[in-house]
Amino acid sequence: MLARFVRGSTFRGQLSIAVALGVVLLALCSSLVSSWQGSRQIRATLLAQGEGIAVNLASRSELALVFAAPENAADAIASTLVFPEVIAVEIRDADNRLLVARGVGLPAQELQGSRPLQSGLEAETEDAWRFVAPVWAARGAPTPFEMTEQRAELLGYVRVVQSKSTLMRMQRNVFFVNLAVSLSFALAFLLLVRLLSARLTRPLAELSGAMLRAERGEPDVQARLSGPHDIEAMAHAFNRMIAVLREREDELERHRDHLEELVVARTAELSEAKERAEVANLAKSEFLARMSHELRTPLNAILGYAQLLRMGDSLTPRQASGLDTIRSSGEHLLTLIVDILDLSRIEAGKAELYLSEVALPAFLRGIADIIRIKAEEKALSFVLDSAPDVPPVLRADEKRLRQVLLNLLGNAVKFTDKGEVRLVVRVVSREGDQVRLRFEVRDTGVGIPADQLEQIFLPFEQAGEVHRRFGGTGLGLAISRQLVRLMGGDIHTESTQGQGSVFWFDAAFATADAAVQAQHSLRLPAGYEGERRRVLVVDDVGGNRRMLADLLSTLGFEVEEAADGAAALRCIGVRMPDLVLMDMAMPVMDGLETTRRLRAEPAWSALPVVMVSANASAADRARCLDAGATAFIPKPVNRDALLDVMAQRLGLTWRFEPVSDAK
Ligand code: ADP
16 A cells, blocks of 8 residues: 555655654654653652652651650651652651651551661652661761761661652653654754755656646647756757657648648549539430431331332332342441440440340351351351350340350451351350350451551451451441450450451350240241231331331231320220330320320220330330330331230231341
8 A cells, every 4th residue: 555655646745755754753762762861860860869858857867766756756757748759758766666657658567677777769669769768876976987987876767758750740741842842843854855855846747747738739838947957958858859849740731731732622623624524425425325316216217118118029120229228328327326326335334234045056046147148158168166065045135245246257257258257155164053155256367467456446446458347337346345344254366467366255144944945036027827916106206107017017917106195095095906016205295104194094004015215225124114114125126126025915926938038
């Protein structure tokens, strides 16, 4: 506990305690010693005084003893008892018989046989002394010399009992006076020590206070220069340290302020630039979307009519070839528009993969059929080399995968004059129901210069001879690479000029149940089995409407037309069709609202509504399906896709004619 106290208290406190303890001990010791010394002296004095009183009384008791008359000693006894310390007196004869006794009696038996010849202290108790003095009979007037020589006769004894109370009182007084004096000195000393230590510790306390304030972060803390030299030096060093710290802090602050200004300025610049870029990008996307819509709508009508006219059998060869040119040019234009839109949409991160079950062998056969025709036109051989262990069905974005493969294979055919074009499909790895496939397109064509191997993936970059560039947009590889990246892979290429090129990519797919195999036909149906079906075509653009109506009526459908949603509802009210083909964007009442109203009517709620829109994003598709549409087809309407959906919704079986023109 003491140790804890010592540790916890200040230097000044510790010093005071030590000094106080020492001083009190010193005062106690010194007063004990001096009172012991004093009491010894007092005791000697008192003893001498007692003996003197006894001797004096003895000399005055001679007569009383000689005549055995106590009254002779009465005076002497009275004057003896005047001494305050004398508490008892007695006179006895030589045979120890008591002659006179005053005061508290003395025990007689104790004196039996006690015959001292000299005066002195005879006995001592705790609180009294007893002195004895023999009484001699004097013969004449003896000289001091004779006294010692002559044999005097012993008359008796005088005894005086003297109390020790004076001794004790004086002892006490001496002790307390001593103690008081030493304590006063001690106190004075203690005060002095405290004053001195205060002088010593105040600067220290001030210094530590200053340090504490500096630590708390008070500005401009200065230690006072005072106290002993050492401490003053310390305070001085502390002040210097604080000054240096302050300087550094100021410097840091200046840097920070500057940095903040810089950051604020840069951030403002950046956010402005970002805003500008975003606005520009939005404008670009909007422009592209509008443009593609504006261009595709009339183009759609042109292509549809060309397609339709080509199906007629009263054409002269010139007309037929003219129609073919219209169609191929229109298709190229459409490709260009679609490609530009496609690329900008992919680059804006808006492209998504639409996965469905794809029967891989049929899918590859379909591609091979198309490429083989093109290859044979150039007397090239085409080989489809698909490993036997490739999964029969997998989940993929069929359209996008086909797009990539057709692009690579189309390039291979385009840039090869002799030899072969080969499509190799291999399984790279398999894990659970995940499979990683490698698609490889090899050709024995002109090859690509090494320094252009990367460049050809940039939009509008075309390498090699100019005449081969015709018909290409320079966008194919750029789009393909983005699409493959979307599938989680990348396109790689290797080429030796004059010997040929290889393009390959890996992509991961989930394998799917072989039972879910899509039926794909590359042939054009001529009609369908069973009773005649009624289709209502709703579109505000007359050309589009009539193109679809003509296509459907040649296939044997009964077609009705409506120019907006309200007209469509009236039409359905009169006579219920089997299926509605509805444009999404229309004046008066758009496709979404019309569909919602149809769905609200129990009688019409099961009527299949196929929504057609130029806005082919996932959000638009979702909006259509939310409104109650049965299916969604993007514009321009792909004939096969439309016929697939209709066959599915109406449960049709197509009637085919012998293959004429496979796309
Ligand atoms: P294009 O529409 O011109 O084919 P692509 O982006 O598909 O555009 O191709 C870009 C360029 O890459 C082509 O113009 C051609 O120079 C080169 N290229 C692509 N594939 C091959 C190939 N198999 N052999 C040689 N050159 C090729």
